[in-house]
Amino acid sequence: MVTLEDFKGQQPSWCPGCGNFSILKAFNEAMVELGIEPYEFVIVSGIGQAGKFPHYTRCHIFNGLHGRTLPVATGIKLANHRLKVFAVAGDGDCYGEGGNHLIHAIRRNIDIKLFVHNNQIYGLTKGQASPTTMKKVVTKTQPFGVFSEPFNPLSMAIALNCGFVARAFAGDIEHLKSIFKEAINFLGFALVDILQPCVTFNKINTFEWYQERVYKLPSDYNPADRIKAFEKSLEWDNGIPIGIIYKAERPTFEEQIPVIKEKALIEHTPQLNNIKDLLMKFY
């Protein structure tokens, strides 16, 4: 039986009070409740405060480059789709630097769960605007305020018919844990945008700010309705819905690849005896 002890990782270097602590707690508890052992999954992370996440739990880890979590995760999943593959990234990492990869990972519907720690600011580089920073917010590098429209990951994901689109809030650990579990049990690509206060650099979107706005989706909400889901994804100023916004049943990428239908790529034995036949076509 796997217990919380099994997920005790390195000592976190996050600021005291950081929203990441509750995300870590919810994640570890979700893993225990799902009965997933540390060696059964890999976390691919990028750079940013979220990028350190896997070191603070226990699992296989590939902590790669800024923005490139999803390509690495895709390579791992295709090489061994028996492994559970999670990607953990921040808003700058995944919505900025790695935006193109997000679009195409959603298109593929590869069975990867992407957890984005969205604090609407750059923490590790000390307080610049991120793609999700709201308009007019003044920072050291945006002295006249942010001019650009904030990136809406949920609307984009729904537009791309993403398999599983959810939003959670680091301030509601029980709810976040349930979303983790639902996402992990879903077969296909899952995007979970986790709203998370940055206690050091984001003085606007504080814990209280989120607390006042977030509300749980009602129990009769139907995540299969794409148009409704799109409408929901646009809500922000007068209330931010949390929960599973959209779900679509699509075949996964890997189940469509004939080569790995029977067994994982890693289990294929070398076919070096057939090279002679391969050369025959050149005669």
Place this chain on the structure above:
Amino acid sequence: MDYSIKIGGEAGQGIQTVGELLSRIFTRAGYYVFTHQDYESRIRGGHNFYQIRISDNYITASRSKIHILVALDKKSIYEYEKDLADDGHVLYDAEFLKEKFFKTNFLDVPLFKLAISHGGSKVMANTVAVGAVIGMLGMDPEIMYKLIMETFQKKGEEAINANIKSAKAGYEYARQQCLTCSFMVSEYLSPKLLITGNDAIGVGAIASDLKFYSAYPMTPSTGIFNFVAENAKNFGIVVEQAEDEISAINMAIGASFAGVRAMTATSGGGFALMVEGVSLAGMTETPLVIVLAQRPGPATGFPTRTEQADLLFALYAGHGEFPKVIFAPGTAEQALYLTNKAFDIAEKYQITVIILSDQYLADSQWSYENFDLNKLKYNDYRLRGEEFRALDKYSRHAFTPDGVSPLGVPGEAKHLVVTDSDEHDEEGHIIEDAQTRIKMVEKRLFKKLPLIKKEISSPLLYGENNPEIILLCWGSNYGIVREVVDEFSNKYKIVMLHFSELYPLPEDTKWLDYLKNAKLCISIEQNATSQFTKLLRMETGYKIENSINRFDGRPFTVEELKERVNGHLRRL
């Protein structure tokens, strides 16, 4: 026998179809063949050519003198008539080109008329041309008919018959009408194998148990992508077209981390995007093979032409200091064996190996009796299954005497496989302390590099044993320089010193003595700044004084290079 056939015309006219079918007929007849292509970055129009050389002897380059010029456009005649050999002939269709040439060595074959009357469609004109060339050469047409049957087998009986009839019409027309054709072809021998540099890299990769290939299409590397994809099903390979080159290399790194052999291929522009990934593979010690098929830059440059100007770029690719190996095969055969060696070294030392190719190597074809598959090496250096499970403890980046840590496959044991692009400890977790950093740099770089150097073969010395004149070259210039050496070898003590394993330089430095003792040493490079001589000087302190460079996007020709080498020789 040493004949050259040049097929010139617009893109989309079927130059390649004619060239490929002819080349296959020649290798099937047992002749040695070398082909090279010159094409523009467009699908229709413009002007392209496909050049085929046939001989009884092993050949490694094209020659300028043309024996049969198949002119599918007027430009071919205007441009190449001057290149005709004394017994050279032009094959053309006066009605199609709307011009009649009244010269005895011009053979007007009504390609389109014969195609319609015998094959039922003008599409068959290319097959008529193939038949006419075989007729001009006076070859027995049976091999041609057999190859047509094989080529069109999938298209059915009707297509086979139409093509055979068209080929026969062209063949008979040329036999009857070309009164001045005096070519003498050799007897048929056992069939040869004909292969491009790109396909040879593909074969080498598959023969090394390539399991994962991710790439973004880019000329001239795309042929490798096509070849691997074609064979994906039979050999159990996952092939993915990534959204960009950044993704392509990171996917390959992910797959390799998960335990399968992975490769990506691109050209200079795409490689520029991959560079951060090269550094990532260096830090995480993830085995990786990258093919960098060069074309002239900067930026988009000449998309379909050739150059060797990315050597120093490849050498320095990736921020930070980490070991890397660079190979540059000179022929299709070298491409096959070096790709195999690349996979072996990449996994053995957990490093990146870059195979530097170029458009000339990628698209040209070489012919061989066969390949010696026993020379291929396959060792699985990974830690898997029972062996992995039996360990008490596992650290992905453990310090070991040779700097190589056990390469555990995640999920095959309860041990966790952890790695990081941040500097890390033996387990793979992020660290900040100076002592661990120093030990990690020593492990990755100083411990591995001397071992890697031991794996590197000496450059190839072609010719004389006590050379006075050395033509120094690397990569795809092999074949051209070799033939230049052949041309001079009766007059001079001349050799080619060819490097196909460029970096690190081999531990054995006997070749350096050759350079130092020679009367004349000329570096020959397909770039403007003699990049390899810079690498040599940096690594050995030895300066090469003479260089011959070409950087117009076209490969050297044997005749041109001979002339330029002669310029140096005259000054001796």
